[in-house]
């Protein structure tokens with residue numbers, strides 16, 4: 133099969149390798165659509181230490197089952213599927229207490245650390261343990277299905293916050309996860325969602341998707357804007373999908389006393405914290421890791437047509453085009469980039485026009 137292998141940091145190559153052999157509890161999936169995650173783009177230079185070459189990256193995808201291991205129940209050849217990115221053991225204390233994202237033996241598809249290597253979805257085929265598979269309803273397209281994983285990540289962070297529907301939630305960032313989060317918050321009846329960002333076009337998009345107030349932080353101080361919006365009380369909740377020191381600071385300062393802050397973004401690996409604010413205003417900070425079964429809810433909303441994904445798709449390309457493309461995104465040669473979809477079977481003449 134063809135696969136995009138990262139042979140060294142910053143060196144991606146299309147290689148011809150054997151189709152993966154599956155174990156008794158696994159299935160072989162023919163990839164239809166793989167969605168490129170920002171963590172792969174950022175991880176290519178070795179900074180994250182979780183993409184140690186050689187590795188086939190990619191943990192957001194959909195496809196069709198081609199082969200089924202002998203111990204697999206409930207799935208058959210020809211099933212349309214997507215899958216979670218976390219391979220969990222099912223046996224440790226965390227798994228047994230329904231926190232599979234915190235599994236002691238957690239492996240991530242398309243990632244390689246010092247301890248494990250698990251090839252991912254930037255390839256024609258992938259082997260997947262059956263316990264992380266999700267069957268797709270006919271109403272769900274392969275493209276939408278390839279983005280169930282990042283949408284689940286966006287939803288998991290919301291689930292970590294206490295429910296305060298009539299309170300105010302401030303969302304920092306306007307990237308893919310942030311825009312998914314806007315839709316998910318509105319689906320759960322959050323009535324006062326303030327989105328803070330620096331990209332005018334994406335802020336407008338956030339507004340279209342239901343944001344109650346947008347704040348351009350290049351024009352306006354986010355804390356002042358949130359204080360005015362909440363009649364000087366402050367927001368109940370903050371959600372950081374941007375991951376910069378400045379958004380972290382703003383999040384802490386625009387919260388009301390007793391407020392909660394969740395973060396999923398670590399563009400900057402270390403932050404300084406205003407400890408006086410944190411302690412005297414009794415704030416709670418939550419880190420949010422991957423997702424914990426939120427995929428089911430996302431698939432239900434997709435089936436009901438309640439979530440859009442079209443607006444985040446920047447381009448659709450073939451596997452052969454992917455190495456150069458990923459490097460160009462890494463070097464920020466393509467501005468305003470959101471989601472890149474890789475279609476290993478090719479993009480077809482009518483689709484390739486949507487490429488840059």
Ligand SMILES: [Zn+2]
Pocket residue numbers: 169170171191192282
């Ligand atoms: Zn991801």
Ligand SMILES: [Zn+2]
Pocket residue numbers: 220221222223224225226227228234235236237238
């Ligand atoms: Zn476990």
